[in-house]
Amino acid sequence: MKKLLLATAAVLAIAGGASAQGMDKVKACFVYVGPIGDGGWTYQHDQGRLAVIEEFGDRVDASTYQESVPEGADAERVLTQMALSGCNIIFTTSFGYMDQTNNVAAKFPNVKFEHATGYKRDHANVSTYDARFYEGRAVMGTIAGHMTESNKIGYIGSFPIPEVIQGINSSFIAARKVNPDVTMSVVWAYTWFDPAKEADAAKALIEQGVDVILQHTDSTAPLAEAAKTEGVIGFGQASDMSEFKPSPRVSSIIDNWAPYYIERIGALLDGTYEQKATWAGIAEGEVEIGEITDAVPAEVKTAAEAVRDAIAGGQHPFTGPLNKQDGSAWLAEGETPDDGTLAGMNFYVEGITGSIPQ
Amino acid sequence: MDLGGINPAVLIASLMVASVPIMLAALGELVVEKAGVLNLGVEGMMIIGAVMGFAVAVNTGSPLAGFLGGAAGGAILSLVFALLTQYLLANQVATGLALTLFGLGLSSLIGQGYVGIRPPLTGALPFGPLADIPVIGRILFRHDWMVYFSLLMVAATWAVLKFTRIGLILRAVGENHDAAHALGYKVRRIRVLAICFGGAMAGLGGAYVSLIRVPQWTDGITSGAGWIALAIVVFASWKPWRVLLGAYLFGGITVLQLNLQAAGARIPVEYLSMSPYLITILVLVIMSSGRGRIAAAAPAALGKNFHASR
Numbered sequence: 173m174k175k176l177l178l179a180t181a182a183v184l185a186i187a188g189g190a191s192a193q194g195m196d197k198v199k200a201c202f203v204y205v206g207p208i209g210d211g212g213w214t215y216q217h218d219q220g221r222l223a224v225i226e227e228f229g230d231r232v233d234a235s236t237y238q239e240s241v242p243e244g245a246d247a248e249r250v251l252t253q254m255a256l257s258g259c260n261i262i263f264t265t266s267f268g269y270m271d272q273t274n275n276v277a278a279k280f281p282n283v284k285f286e287h288a289t290g291y292k293r294d295h296a297n298v299s300t301y302d303a304r305f306y307e308g309r310a311v312m313g314t315i316a317g318h319m320t321e322s323n324k325i326g327y328i329g330s331f332p333i334p335e336v337i338q339g340i341n342s343s344f345i346a347a348r349k350v351n352p353d354v355t356m357s358v359v360w361a362y363t364w365f366d367p368a369k370e371a372d373a374a375k376a377l378i379e380q381g382v383d384v385i386l387q388h389t390d391s392t393a394p395l396a397e398a399a400k401t402e403g404v405i406g407f408g409q410a411s412d413m414s415e416f417k418p419s420p421r422v423s424s425i426i427d428n429w430a431p432y433y434i435e436r437i438g439a440l441l442d443g444t445y446e447q448k449a450t451w452a453g454i455a456e457g458e459v460e461i462g463e464i465t466d467a468v469p470a471e472v473k474t475a476a477e478a479v480r481d482a483i484a485g486g487q488h489p490f491t492g493p494l495n496k497q498d499g500s501a502w503l504a505e506g507e508t509p510d511d512g513t514l515a516g517m518n519f520y521v522e523g524i525t526g527s528i529p530q
Numbered sequence: 531m532d533l534g535g536i537n538p539a540v541l542i543a544s545l546m547v548a549s550v551p552i553m554l555a556a557l558g559e560l561v562v563e564k565a566g567v568l569n570l571g572v573e574g575m576m577i578i579g580a581v582m583g584f585a586v587a588v589n590t591g592s593p594l595a596g597f598l599g600g601a602a603g604g605a606i607l608s609l610v611f612a613l614l615t616q617y618l619l620a621n622q623v624a625t626g627l628a629l630t631l632f633g634l635g636l637s638s639l640i641g642q643g644y645v646g647i648r649p650p651l652t653g654a655l656p657f658g659p660l661a662d663i664p665v666i667g668r669i670l671f672r673h674d675w676m677v678y679f680s681l682l683m684v685a686a687t688w689a690v691l692k693f694t695r696i697g698l699i700l701r702a703v704g705e706n707h708d709a710a711h712a713l714g715y716k717v718r719r720i721r722v723l724a725i726c727f728g729g730a731m732a733g734l735g736g737a738y739v740s741l742i743r744v745p746q747w748t749d750g751i752t753s754g755a756g757w758i759a760l761a762i763v764v765f766a767s768w769k770p771w772r773v774l775l776g777a778y779l780f781g782g783i784t785v786l787q788l789n790l791q792a793a794g795a796r797i798p799v800e801y802l803s804m805s806p807y808l809i810t811i812l813v814l815v816i817m818s819s820g821r822g823r824i825a826a827a828a829p830a831a832l833g834k835n836f837h838a839s840r
Contacts, residue, residue, distance in 0.1 A: 206749070207638060207749045209638075209641070209642060209645040209748070209749055210645075210748060210749065211645055211646050211748065326792065357791075357792045357793070357794060358791070359788055359791040359792050360791065362803075363753075365748075365750070366750075366753045367739075367744045367746065367748050367751050367753070368551075368739055368743060368744055368751065368752070368753055368755065369753065369784075371743060371744045372544075372548060372784060372785060372788055373788050373792075375544060375785075375788075376544075376785065376788035376789045376791070376792045377792045379536075379537070379540050379541075379544065379789065379792070380536075380789070380792040380793055382792070391746075391748050392646070392746060392748070393744045393746065393748075396648070396744055396745055396746050397744075415646045415647070415648065525794050526791075526794050529798070529800075
């Protein structure tokens with residue numbers, strides 16, 4: 173039985189194998205960490221999948237996806253199943269699938285694996301992709317610095333990992349640039365998705381006098397909480413969260429995975445596919461700034477759009493002179509950090525109070 | 531008075547709100563366990579209550595109808611548990627766990643069309659000038675009606691269990707179902723009614739999360755509140771007023787640790803996060819150290835199935 177399975181796998185792998193000559197038809201499969209109905213992270217990945225179908229029509233079969241796959245041994249089972257069922261390219265859309273993706277990739281060298289937000293590419297058929305969310309944070313920070321009346325900005329963090337810390341630093345730097353009196357309170361929720369807890373975190377921040385809330389958690393609960401108090405604003409995260417327009421949601425960071433998914437599947441179709449590590453931002457269209465509503469004065473909107481366009485034009489959100497929280501020098505005048513430093517960021521910049529939980 | 535930048539009046543007011551869902555669910559479970567039934571499906575019933583309450587409130591435009599719908603949803607799901615454990619004599623622990631898993635999946639299915647919709651809002655009860663009394667007004671008179679309803683239910687549950695004939699029969703069934711049966715009480719019927727009440731209360735608690743506290747529908751919105759409710763019942767050693775205390779403690783710690791973080795206090799939040807559970811263990815240890823006290827606290831027939839032929 174086992175032999176038969178292996179033989180089947182081999183046949184499928186050969187039949188579905190991508191070659192330099194390109195392919196007539198690609199079967200693309202997707203693994204999601206949450207439900208599509210989360211209104212944020214997974215929803216946006218699924219929008220990318222739908223865009224692929226729209227773009228390639230009959231040349232692609234992107235109908236296979238699985239929602240709410242736990243990050244662990246179960247993911248390996250799902251991935252193996254997908255590889256055996258003839259998927260040519262599999263997108264694993266959460267950081268926690270990193271080891272499983274590489275394990276399964278070793279067994280199916282002819283299937284392409286694309287892992288989101290990870291850094292391990294142990295095999296030639298594994299590529300990684302990520303978005304520079306911190307670029308969008310700089311735009312949100314600019315709006316926050318202009319809009320706050322109490323000079324207190326709140327930030328709901330998920331986990332103290334580099335990706336989240338980049339966002340906190342980036343938005344704080346941008347806010348300080350336009351409002352030197354601004355302070356930032358960070359609350360760690362220790363979850364990506366827990367609406368009740370996120371609402372409580374937002375509530376605690378509002379009770380502390382915060383009137384602008386940024387969030388790095390996936391649900392719309394902080395916006396719903398902000399809506400209860402007059403004068404408090406927030407931003408959409410991962411998805412546009414447009415149901416809270418025009419206020420409290422005054423703008424948003426949208427993860428747009430569609431261009432990347434179309435590019436990679438297109439490359440597989442025409443035979444130009446190569447392993448790579450992508451980290452794209454505003455310039456590439458992977459990070460989008462959602463509509464800035466009329467709840468924001470026109471000059472603030474203009475300033476925010478100027479920041480957005482400057483970043484798209486090559487301006488780095490982390491440009492020196494910048495000091496670390498303890499006052500030691502980090503970047504000299506005009507200096508920018510390399511991607512390795514960013515990917516391992518574990519410190520606050522000067523001016524943020526509190527410490528990062530270890 | 532100011533504790534590290536935190537206004538105690540505001541803190542107490544928000545912990546009262548944060549503890550409503552777990553208090554309602556724990557009260558319901560207390561009655562179920564007093565009748566000798568262990569229903570571990572609280573989380574499942576809560577989330578069904580949350581989605582049903584949300585759906586009804588959105589479709590009718592009335593939060594009150596939403597709460598009734600949430601209670602009905604939780605009660606109907608609990609009837610599945612009642613059928614399996616009381617009539618088919620299935621294992622209560624396994625059935626309760628299955629109920630939670632079933633409820634989570636079913637709520638996700640029902641909730642498909644309700645993601646991203648805003649429910650009709652429930653405002654604070656108008657107390658007029660009372661709300662403007664310093665400190666006390668902030669703590670007591672600026673809540674929505676469900677906060678007062680949950681407090682009322684604590685008193686009602688306590689009074690019914692302690693002073694009425696119904697309470698006495700319920701407790702008798704939970705302590706010794708064979709004796710109660712010999713006296714002519716319908717053990718099965720009483721237990722089914724208790725389970726139903728527990729389901730309705732859990733449903734109300736869930737509806738409070740989706741209609742007032744968050745307020746919106748997303749998959750998995752109750753995120754473990756049902757398990758905390760179960761812990762509170764044990765913490766409270768099956769006494770209604772201690773449920774109130776337990777709910778405030780658990781709810782209060784959550785609010786406090788977020789407030790401390792927001793105020794920039796340098797207390798590691800991990801200690802606060804684990805403290806309610808540490809206290810539960812401590813209470814259990816203290817309760818069981820006195821000879822036979824824990825046996826006196828837990829209903830004697832808890833978790834045992836009843837069949838009249840034995």
